[in-house]
Amino acid sequence: MQKNNTQTKRMTSIARKLHRSLIRKKISMYTGFDFLLFVLLLVGWLASLEYHTFGKFILSYNRYFHIPSGSTHWFRDLVYIVSDQKEKILLKVPLADLIIVLCITTGILFLLQLLFICFSYAKESKKIRRILAPINEIALKADELSRMALSGDKYQQIEDAISHLHPEEAELLSFGDSDLQGIEAAMNNLLLRMRDSQRQQARFVNDASHELRTPIAVIQGYANMLSRWGKDDEKVLDESITAIQNESDHMKHLVDQLLFLARGDSGKTQLSLELVSLNDLMNEIYEESLMIDENHLYRFRPGDSVCQVQADPALLKQAVRILVDNSAKYTPEGAEILLRTGQTDEGKPYLEVQDSGIGMSPKDVSHMFERFYRSDEARSYQGTGLGLSIARWIIDRHNGRFEILSRTELGTRIRIILP
Structure with missing residues (x-):
């Protein structure tokens, strides 16, 4: 022992x-x-200041940092000086505030x-x-x-x-x-x-x-x-x-x-599981989307059967909300975004968001849940590249999975399948 x-x-x-x-x-x-x-940042700011002062950036000018002789507060008195070949001072910039x-x-x-x-x-x-x-x-x-x-x-x-x-x-x-x-x-x-x-x-x-x-x-x-x-x-x-x-x-x-x-x-986010109706959850997201986004045509098709699962309603709603927000971001104004619930052929309940936006290539689909990953087409839209990573974390904790069908210029369908 x-x-x-x-x-x-x-x-x-x-x-x-x-x-x-x-x-x-x-x-x-x-x-x-x-x-x-x-x-x-310091060099970029000084270069930008010179460009706005002289109308262009002149390499032949002399540039140096200077502290006046006898100064007792060198940081406060530190200046950036630009002079010509005859040592004539053309620009003198105090640096204390910038450095702070x-x-x-x-x-x-x-x-x-x-x-x-x-x-x-x-x-x-x-x-x-x-x-x-x-x-x-x-x-x-x-x-x-x-x-x-x-x-x-x-x-x-x-x-x-x-x-x-x-x-x-x-x-x-x-x-x-x-x-x-x-x-x-x-x-x-x-x-x-x-x-x-x-x-x-x-x-x-x-x-x-x-x-x-x-x-x-x-x-x-x-x-x-x-x-x-x-x-x-x-x-x-x-x-x-x-x-x-x-x-x-x-x-x-x-x-x-x-x-x-x-x-x-780090394991600090805990799920509060309860019995959740997927139809009610998706209908709530649908009504909120109609209220906050008037630029797209939203439709909701509830499943025929009553779909109920044990889930954290707040986190599950957050995951679907991320998918809906992404669809709105990448779908042209006036186009349709379809929300759907139902059951797979194996009888598993699902939530689905389908749009007619820019779509994704197969290469981008394989990386879409990676943190900070953004396709070349998506970079022209504002975003952080973290939303889908959060959605995947939430669905993984619910022991669910994603099914993605996407074609460039045709749109994307993302289905969340829950156990």
Whole structure:
């Protein structure tokens, strides 16, 4: 029993080391990205200011940062200077306020990134332990290991190989021992799966940062415009306020979606199951669509039989609402959007949304539920690329599945089949 406890402690220590290494790498990656974003925003703003001042960007001008001699507050007195070849100052820009805005902007982004790490901490830890669990089980099965005649040296060989493994590198375990080939293959398979999961999470964070960068840049641009001349120009003031409000709403919507997925992945979103009538649920969505969207022709065809399932009505409605909103977004004005309920040939209840919009190619259909994925045709429409990911998470938790039929320029039919 004492030996088994020792093996378990060793596996726990390895899991902690792997998790700490992944977190350190994430924080380092986020810090580098935010610093690069800070520099790019600063350079872009200064280049834009020169272009608006001189009418074009002149490479031959001298550019430098300057702090007046004898200054006791270098940050407050820091200026950006553009001069010609005769050292005549053509543009002098104080940078203190701009740097403060950029620091706040990148600081908010960094806090969001840390928030994502916090939300995913428990899930990552659980996943690493689950991945390493078979190794721990192998180590604890003394009867199976005894048949392999493993000596204490071979146990030490396994532990040393795992301890010296760097999770961020592509290397695999190699014991160089024929007795350990089975364990070696199993552990390498687990390592590959763990690294693939880490790459997916890193891509998710990079995509989220990219999506947040656009509204932040727009808000910053209009804020700078207001600071320069918008206070006295009513037209510029109204335009800036409208743009800032729109981008703030877009950012709030994106952050809400990110938090929903983060809470779902960490197991904090629980379903409140009750008996739900699919006809009543779809009819409610139909009536709401008629009220909030007058640009499309909505039709509802309820199923002949009474379709009732055990489900979370709020989450199930959210999933269908996502499908309806997508149909409205990609369907021309005046075109029809059909809502339907019914039962499959196998007797399983379903909810269905069908439109006559832009449709999707088979390649796009295979990726449509991936987070932040948007087809080339859909990129001209406003969106975050997270709605369908949320819908899939909800339906997966209900043990349901999707059936998609889509043709480019003809439209899309998405059916949610529930157990």
